[in-house]
Amino acid sequence: MSKNRYYYFDHATCSFVEVRPPSSRRMLWILIGLVLILGIGGVIVWQIGGRLATPRELALEAENEALRAQLRRMTQKLDQFADRLNELAAHDQSLYRTLLQAEPISEDVRQVGIGGSDAYAAFDRFSKPTATLLRETSQKLDALERQLALQNASFRELLTLAERREVWRRQMPALLPADGPVVSGFGMRLHPILRVRKVHEGIDILLPYGSPVYAPGDGVVRETGRNSGYGNYIIVDHPATGYQTLYGHLSRILVRPGQKVQRGDQIALSGNSGYSTGPHLHYEVRDRQGRPLNPLQFVAPSMTPHEYQRLLEAAERSTISLD
Structure with missing residues (x-):
């Protein structure tokens, strides 16, 4: 269907003149059309971008996964080290302190810990899997550090007792002072x-x-x-x-x-x-x-x-x- 045209009578020229829309109105429609086109294009690009990562993003994700795997392996090593340290603590408690007649270390002292504010809150800015892994690893490292400090102090105490025991043993009058009946x-x-x-x-x-x-x-x-x-x-x-x-x-x-x-x-x-x-x-x-x-x-x-x-x-x- 042909577009309707409108005319008005110009008294100055005594003729009919076609009515044309002003150029500003045409520009407005053009701008509206461009905005719509750009908006639709942006949505399409955003949808595609959510599914297709750039090579740099893929490389970063692969690097992050490798780091997470390394952290998981380190956490397993920490668990093994903690088991060995617990065995050493058991020997300390049941053998060395018994032989040297030292007071046992109470279980409350052995279960060393920390209180106060969350020391690992800074990890919460990462993704949940990464934050959880970092938190668990840091907690184990800190617990091992405190347990090592306790065991080190215990061994220093036992070493001092052993040295005193050796002095006591050397000074004990354990011989007859002469060869005779x-x-x-x-x-x-x-x-x-x-x-x-x-x-x-x-x-x-x-x-x-x-x-x-x-x-x-x-x-x-x-x-x-x-x-x-x-x-x-x-x-x-x-x-x-x-x-x-x-x-x-x-x-x-x-x-x-x-x-x-x-x-x-x-x-x-x-x-x-x-x-x-x-x-x-x-x-x-x-x-x-x-x-x-x-x-x-x-x-x-x-x-x-x-x-x-x-x-x-x-x-x-x-x-x-x-x-």
Whole structure:
């Protein structure tokens, strides 16, 4: 159908003139048409773009997936490491602390944690799978760091206890101080000179005159001297154990007060000084309060200085052969 035309009568020219729409109206319709075309095109491009990623976007997505896979592998390694650390903690609790008589670490302390605000909130800006993976990995890393710090502190404590235990072991008077038979024990007996029943506060070891006398444990010489009862005597402190040892009836003293001695060091020669009926060594062990203790409760009677030296030499030969 042909488009209708409209005319008006022009009195100036005495003729009919066709009515034409103004040019601005035509431009408006043109603009509206362009806007519609662009809008429809944008929608189509947006729809297609949602389905077809650019090569750069595809590369970034592949890189992100690789990083997520690496994080998942690292999380599995962290789980394995946590299992080993838990085994170590179990040994710490059931073995090392038992052997060293240390107080056990409470379960509340072992289950170390943190409180306060969410330390992992920054991960929430990522996609949910990525944020969840980052949060789990970070939580495991932080828990392991705290557990390692606790275990490290525990081992430092146990090392200190072990070192103290070693000092205590070295200072324990665990040897007989001379190679000879015990001829008089600890306790009540008839005094050989006074001929009355009296507590014998040590043991007597039968020795030829001038036989070596050895330190039964590491210590420091507290006192040397002479009196009517013990004759020439030595007192050695073993401070880590709380014990003192005394050696009486000596013929010669080979150490001085303040001198450090080690187990097996020769400190004197036996004799017959003081109240003594013949050459022998009188040996005592006392506690912190000065109360006498039976020396034989600290040693096996066969553990003489000679036997101790033999064991040391055997151990040294064994070490050399291993090297």
